[in-house]
Amino acid sequence: MAKRVFNFNPGPSTLPLSVLQEAQNELIDYRGCGMSVMEMSHRSKDFEAIVHSAENTFKELAGIGDDYRVLFLQGGASLQFDMIPMTFLQEGKSADYVVTGSFAEKAYKEAKKIGTVKAAANLAEENHRRIPQQDELELDPSAAYVHITTNNTIFGTQWHYTPQTNGVPLVADMSSDILSRPMDYNQYDLIYAGAQKNLGPSGVTVVVIRQELLKQVPETLPSMLRYDLFAKNDSLYNTPPAFGIYMIDLMLEWLKDAGGLEAMGRHNMEKAALIYHAIDNSNGFYSGHAAKDSRSQMNITFRLPSEELDKAFIQEAAAQNLTGLKGHRSVGGMRASVYNAMSREGCQKLADFMTEFQKKNG
Structure with a gap:
């Protein structure tokens, strides 16, 4: 076997050797199909089965039910900085952002380009050494949503509680700690995560969205920015990052097998x-x-x-x-x-x- 190092990179990050070996074994011939996943049609039954398996296994691991959809999108978590306010930050409404690090700051700045947003807390003066407590959050009870970043890759901080929003939808960037520990995912209305840290290779963004929110998607949005169209088409509205989704499916099975x-x-x-x-x-x-x-x-x-x-x-x-x-x-x-x-x-x-x-x- 080729040399393997201990890879502490923040992303793209290390993957389990067993997952890489399984992908290697199936690289040329995926389970008797006579072709690689990279070659097969995304409209084929074999690939549709991979997408459905990934969604169902994610739901099982996260403990969420059919009131959620799990979507596999492109554009990285950074595209979600725009898709979320473009979808839910309607005219006359404001959104609360808790700024706890670099990516939280980027999400906040992107949302400001689209609508009215407020920093419910911002600890930049402390160089983001800590997560604010619940009583430090200045939340608007009429906000369109509250946005947090659950783990801050650059500063090394992590939320160890779920903020109470009193019925306001809670949105979270979980790119660097998704499925890393037990938590109540049902407290969140929309979760997004770039796959390249805990879920697989780069190129896929996982979005977990409550079904009720799909009804709020404006029809005026460009099609590629509409969560409802991707949900209706089981993430296959256009040609998806097929190999990345396949790797996520393998990662989810590995996580399930690990307990x-x-x-x-x-x-x-x-x-x-x-x-x-x-x-x-x-x-x-x-x-x-x-x-x-x-x-x-x-x-x-x-x-x-x-x-x-x-x-x-x-x-x-x-x-x-x-x-x-x-x-x-x-x-x-x-x-x-x-x-x-x-x-x-x-x-x-x-x-x-x-x-x-x-x-x-x-």
Whole structure:
């Protein structure tokens, strides 16, 4: 087998070896069809079965029923920054955005181009070190919707509660922590996520939308921006990113076989704890960016005492097959992205490396 590293990149991110091998085995001949998924018609019964399987398995894992649709769209999560306000932010209404990081800020700025929006909370002055508490949220009871970003990839923070919106539809960008832990997905009215962190390869955006919201889609929107048309056509309104959807289906089956969200939540908590332990027991050599009560289980951000040590850390880690650890310029330092497919072994190896690096350089 070719060399495999421990890939801590924030996205596209690591995928389970077993999923990659299954895709490899079926690459030329998908289950006796005589062709690859990349070659088959998206109108064929074989591909329709893949789409239906992915939607049904997602619903099963998330614990949602037929009052939701799961759509597989293109344009990345970034297109949803526009589709959502274009659909639901009607004239005379306002929407609340909780700004907790870079992508939350982008969603907020895009919505401002389309209609009236308000920052229900914005902790930019604290460099997004924490998630605001419920009593810090200035929510409008008549808002069209409330938008949050459940996990902040760049700053390493994560919502550990679901905000109460008093009946206002709750919309969430879950790109970097979707299906990573048990939670009540029924509290959300629309969820979207780029697949390239926890669900599969880049090129597919998963949208989970309550059926009632489909009735609100304006007919005046361009067809490619209409959730209702994609729902009516089972995500096959146009030629979809077929191979990406197939990979998502394999990932969902892998997650199901691993024990579902209860098991994955425990797995992710234990993995992250290994690295946070190395940070917290370093006597200040490593300093975490996120406040402890807002720490992400997906993206662990921390700094070393100097930029010179940052560079040495990255170089020496790469020599140990620990890659993708350089932090975003907004935070600096390091970022270890430990999505569902990252193994406990990888997190343990990183934690051990951190301890040894501190001994040599502390």
